Amino acid sequence: MDILRFSTAGSVDDGKSTFIGRLLYDTGNIYTDHLAKIKKGDKLSLAVLTDGLQAEQEQGITIDVAYRYFQSKKRRFILADSPGHERYTRNMATAASTADATVVLIDAEKGITTQTKRHSCIASLLAVPRLVVAINKMDLVNFSESRFFELEAEFTKFAEKLSFKDVAVIPISALEGDNVADKSKRTPWYEGKTVLSYLEEIHLIADKNSIDARFPVQVVLREGTKRFFGGSVVSGGFSVGDEVTILPSLETSRIKSIIKTDGKAIDRASVSSLVNFTLEDERDISRGDMIVRSHNRPHAVSECEAMLIWFDEKPLSLNREYFVFHTTKQTRGIVRELSYLLDITNLKRKNADTLGLNDIGRVSLELARPIFVDPYDRNRGTGSFILVDVETNQTAAAGLIIERFSEKDRKEEIIRKQGHVATNITESKGEVSRVDRESRLGYKAKTFWLTGLSGSGKSTVSVALERELFDGGRLVYRLDGDNLRHGLNRDLGFSDADRGENIRRTAEASKLLNDAGVTVICSLISPFEKDRKMAREIIGNENFCEIYVATPLSVCEERDPKGLYKKARAGEITGFTGISAPYEEPKNPDVRIDTSTETLSESVGKIKQIF
Amino acid sequence: MSLLDELEAESIYIIREAFSQFQRPTILYSVGKDSSVVVHLARKAFYPMPLPFPLLHVDTGFDFPEMYDFRDWFVDKIGAKLLVYRNEEAISKNANPFDLGTFNCCDLLRTKALVNALKHFEVDAAIGGARREEEKSRAKERVFSFRDSFGQWEPKNQRPEPWNLYNGRIKKGEGVRVFPLSNWTELDIWSYIERENIPIVPLYYAAEREVIVRGDLLIPAVQTRSGNGLLPGEKVEKLMIRYRTLGCSPCTGAVRSTATTLKEIVAEMMETTISERSTRVIDHDQEGSMEKKKREGYF
The missing domain is CATH 3.40.50.620 (HUPs)
Incomplete structure (x- = not known):
């Protein structure tokens, strides 16, 4: 028998308490002395079973995460139950943080509500692998097949922008017991599983990260001169004899033995197991260090991008210190920038000055000491952290690391991989300067950086602009994102980190061309503010012109010149900007053009004006 | 795992x-x-x-x-x-x-x-x-x-x-x-005690012990400074009982049981239909x- 953790959220109206009561009751997990309290005549008031603290009972609401334990013949279940109202986003997030699955309830009469959406989005954000959508109160709609499929279609459409491995939509009546634990005879048109059998049959190992071997050292134990490094295997696995690297020292060694807490030696420790390691060589290791397999290391970052879910009544203070708890490591950090606030019910972004209780926002975090991270959506263990208020000690926020690392860390990463140190490289200075070249040519070379969605008209505008500038007597060269991906950038994909590297290389190439006296027109989607900022820094503020091709998404999608939107909508392409990946609009572009309302020559004319 | x-x-x-x-x-x-x-x-x-x-x-x-x-x-x-x-x-x-x-x-x-x-x-x-x-x-x-x-x-x-x-x-x-x-x-506690062979107080094993039967409760018969704890009409009986939970002797209820080994206790726990704390007198004070x-x- 193993353990499945799942979360639920919802309000009294959804019938959530009745649903949980039903699940406990039908699996035989209610003691008779508790049962006596809920029997009113021949009716069961199942909801009473899960009511919480007295204060909450009086208010008629549940205000915190309550944990329930029950078991079926196949599996132990730990249910983290939280209220569904917006005011309890932090509770929902806490409940979802360790969940293998989330169950959302939809009232078949009322349909999909904001609360349903909020809860699904939070579960998706916290990387819960599986979602069960229970369409409840089917008894009130006479087990209507058409009503069920209508709601299923509506939900499926909404869930396209979420990142679950699997979504199961199940018609139930918690009150009368249909399709909760027992298959209903009243839904002959439904061929799927009951809620219980779905939860029983989830293959848990498949949902865990078994690739990236990570072992944060929790304690160092000593026996004579022998030292044992104790901790949990957060992801991946380790075998005796594996070559390992210790972070942050970067020293290497081999695993000599793996010992269980009862003193028995084993050959291999897999994900989630708690063991002690000994190493072949004497190494100085303490709590908060991380042992990893040498050929697969996490990123050591001193700056990172993260989504924060704000937990504290006291709002976020930018540029002020917080404690950062990450795996077994504690350090301090400062939130330097708040990029946007996320409306969790529709995934829209808003500008904001701060984050208040239950707000979710994207930030840049600077750390006093490096932490060793993987992106949260790849690794919950090394991708998560909490912020703790240094004055009150309150847990202020939960953080999820986003796969995009700063320029400084990227450079250090490259140095680490290549094994040499950048300070050994000295610049070779030539006799001909940029100014010399510019005075011969009679003008200054610039870079025009066109950013916008796929299909917004970047390439078309670039081509026309190149022609006009060339005809006007300038040396000009076009760097097109797609073209570069055939050569210079052909080793890069579309992950956040690769997108960042794509921009970095393009910006470096532009800088060289500018230096050579050539004006450059770059057309890249470049969806992230931070990457464009990096490009500006590389190229130089005085040479960089940001042009926002602001053609609306709907128009771009209608044009769909490469058929990519269609594929993205069908789920064939993931991480597609505008559909399944974000586009951060430039806040202060030098020029803004819109090819859906302007002619080509109007757009080109606007750009030429900034000369 | x-x-x-x-x-x-x-x-x-x-x-x-x-x-x-x-x-x-x-x-x-x-x-x-x-x-x-x-x-x-x-x-x-x-x-x-x-x-x-x-x-x-x-x-x-x-x-x-x-x-x-x-x-x-x-x-x-x-x-x-x-x-x-x-x-x-x-x-x-x-x-x-x-x-x-x-x-x-x-x-x-x-x-x-x-x-x-x-x-x-x-x-x-x-x-x-x-x-x-x-x-x-x-x-x-x-x-x-x-x-x-x-x-x-x-x-x-x-x-x-x-x-x-x-x-x-x-x-x-x-x-x-x-x-x-x-x-x-x-x-889980009992299964783990059995698996790891953890020593526990013998009162957890069934034996013949003196108790007072009060409604659903079996209260241990203990002599205290203020008397023997008997209410009018009650008497001390010798029954085969064990404790599921231990606290102060005057306030801890027992259960009828024949489980004298850990294996038998685990088997009994799997069958039980009443909650653990119902055997503690203190929870009957007030909701x-x-x-x-x-x-x-x-x-």
């Missing part, structure tokens, strides 16, 4: 966090089965090193004699350091549940005594064997449960605990109760009494 391995790994992780994040962590040792499991897990957590923190027994003076015998034998066997604390002031005034009522007596001899004991020994992290499954108000309890400088628990002022990132930062005088068995059920006690600092 098996159920017990997974629970064990989580508990040891929590105990190691308590050890790493606090200055003076201490195990609250009630001599009961859950305490025995906590001590066993703590020993495993630091093996091959000796247990790095002491056990604290808050003694009401009303524990069963078998419990005191077991405590002394066990502590000696594992070579642990034992701290004992009693509310001597209340005990000298003859505090007892018959005169004061269970609620008031508990308040003096357990709750106040515990809060004072933690202050006295300067304990900043008290590691206890409470489980969320035991009782409604515990279902929302944190793993690191924050207590203010008066030892009080405020349900609205608890820190969220996402993932397994436990925040143990406190100011001087404040404390944390640490609950490594949060996710265990009573059946929500546990929550009240917790607010005031009870374990």
Whole structure:
């Protein structure tokens, strides 16, 4: 028998308490002395079973995460139950943080509500692998097949922008017991599983990260001169004899033995197991260090991008210190920038000055000491952290690391991989300067950086602009994102980190061309503010012109010149900007053009004006 | 991973966090089965090193004699350091549940005594064997449960605990109760005791013992300073019984049982249809009494 953790959220109206009561009751997990309290005549008031603290009972609401334990013949279940109202986003997030699955309830009469959406989005954000959508109160709609499929279609459409491995939509009546634990005879048109059998049959190992071997050292134990490094295997696995690297020292060694807490030696420790390691060589290791397999290391970052879910009544203070708890490591950090606030019910972004209780926002975090991270959506263990208020000690926020690392860390990463140190490289200075070249040519070379969605008209505008500038007597060269991906950038994909590297290389190439006296027109989607900022820094503020091709998404999608939107909508392409990946609009572009309302020559004319 | 391995790994992780994040962590040792499991897990957590923190027994003076015998034998066997604390002031005034009522007596001899004991020994992290499954108000309890400088628990002022990132930062005088068995059920405890062969007080095994039958309850017949605890019409009977949970002898109910081995106890637990705490007299005081006690600092 193993353990499945799942979360639920919802309000009294959804019938959530009745649903949980039903699940406990039908699996035989209610003691008779508790049962006596809920029997009113021949009716069961199942909801009473899960009511919480007295204060909450009086208010008629549940205000915190309550944990329930029950078991079926196949599996132990730990249910983290939280209220569904917006005011309890932090509770929902806490409940979802360790969940293998989330169950959302939809009232078949009322349909999909904001609360349903909020809860699904939070579960998706916290990387819960599986979602069960229970369409409840089917008894009130006479087990209507058409009503069920209508709601299923509506939900499926909404869930396209979420990142679950699997979504199961199940018609139930918690009150009368249909399709909760027992298959209903009243839904002959439904061929799927009951809620219980779905939860029983989830293959848990498949949902865990078994690739990236990570072992944060929790304690160092000593026996004579022998030292044992104790901790949990957060992801991946380790075998005796594996070559390992210790972070942050970067020293290497081999695993000599793996010992269980009862003193028995084993050959291999897999994900989630708690063991002690000994190493072949004497190494100085303490709590908060991380042992990893040498050929697969996490990123050591001193700056990172993260989504924060704000937990504290006291709002976020930018540029002020917080404690950062990450795996077994504690350090301090400062939130330097708040990029946007996320409306969790529709995934829209808003500008904001701060984050208040239950707000979710994207930030840049600077750390006093490096932490060793993987992106949260790849690794919950090394991708998560909490912020703790240094004055009150309150847990202020939960953080999820986003796969995009700063320029400084990227450079250090490259140095680490290549094994040499950048300070050994000295610049070779030539006799001909940029100014010399510019005075011969009679003008200054610039870079025009066109950013916008796929299909917004970047390439078309670039081509026309190149022609006009060339005809006007300038040396000009076009760097097109797609073209570069055939050569210079052909080793890069579309992950956040690769997108960042794509921009970095393009910006470096532009800088060289500018230096050579050539004006450059770059057309890249470049969806992230931070990457464009990096490009500006590389190229130089005085040479960089940001042009926002602001053609609306709907128009771009209608044009769909490469058929990519269609594929993205069908789920064939993931991480597609505008559909399944974000586009951060430039806040202060030098020029803004819109090819859906302007002619080509109007757009080109606007750009030429900034000369 | 098996159920017990997974629970064990989580508990040891929590105990190691308590050890790493606090200055003076201490195990609250009630001599009961859950305490025995906590001590066993703590020993495993630091093996091959000796247990790095002491056990604290808050003694009401009303524990069963078998419990005191077991405590002394066990502590000696594992070579642990034992701290004992009693509310001597209340005990000298003859505090007892018959005169004061269970609620008031508990308040003096357990709750106040515990809060004072933690202050006295300067304990900043008290590691206890409470489980969320035991009782409604515990279902929302944190793993690191924050207590203010008066030892009080405020349900609205608890820190969220996402993932397994436990925040143990406190100011001087404040404390944390640490609950490594949060996710265990009573059946898990018994299965684990059987698997690991953990010693427990003999009262958990069935034997013929003298009890008073009162309604659904079987109350141990014990002689106290204020009498024999019999109500009019009641008499002492000798029955085959055992205890599912142990506390003060006047306030702990027994169950009829023939289980004399761990295997038989586990088999009995799998069949049982009544909850563990229904055998504790104290919960019959009033609805929500546990929550009240917790607010005031009870374990």
